[in-house]
């Protein structure tokens with residue numbers, strides 16, 4: 001399947017076949033795609049919850065505006081952001097760089113100090129928005145991998161983050177849900193699968209400057 005064919009093949013799946021479960025290899029691919037997502041400064045202010053438990057999925061239905069994708073999906077990914085992006089979070093990142101690349105402290109220090117100073121100027125709302133931007137990028141990356149790997153998926157903003165936190169016992173944790181991505185195999189009766197893609201004409205959205 002060519003790249004554009006793959007992107008045309010994927011659609012926001014409204015109904016999954018609840019009998020069909022994705023192989024572990026496919027789920028592992030998506031976990032890796034999530035983790036390989038580039039993030040601003042490489043700081044990865046993200047965590048991914050992977051739910052494969054029908055009774056837990058059923059509990060999420062009401063808090064997902066009754067969108068049945070969350071109950072019929074093989075797995076439900078919940079993309080979360082870190083609530084605490086502080087000096088120690090930034091320092092931990094640089095410790096990882098040091099460990100993996102064996103970069104000396106003297107080389108890392110100026111950039112580390114710059115980031116610590118820069119992030120200390122951001123208020124909670126700005127930090128949250130910055131982290132959320134990274135989650136959207138991860139969502140896009142995962143959707144593209146879904147298209148290439150023929151995994152059906154539905155990106156979702158339509159859910160109640162506070163309720164999800166309650167149901168998933170995240171209230172005392174350092175993470176907060178921001179996006180949901182149910183994945184699985186489309187149900188043969190999902191009428192959306194045969195609908196034409198609705199996109200603005202390419203001439204309207206792309207401006208070639210020559």
Ligand SMILES: Cc1cc2nc3c(=O)[nH]c(=O)nc-3n(C[C@H](O)[C@H](O)[C@H](O)COP(=O)(O)O)c2cc1C
Pocket residue numbers: 010011012013014067154155156157158159197198
């Ligand atoms: C960030 C984001 C949030 C979305 N939230 C929902 C959602 O809550 N429920 C839903 O059914 N579709 C949701 N969608 C799917 C879009 O409606 C869909 O991608 C768009 O209409 C284009 O259709 P296509 O993906 O089938 O090509 C969302 C898409 C994105 C990118």
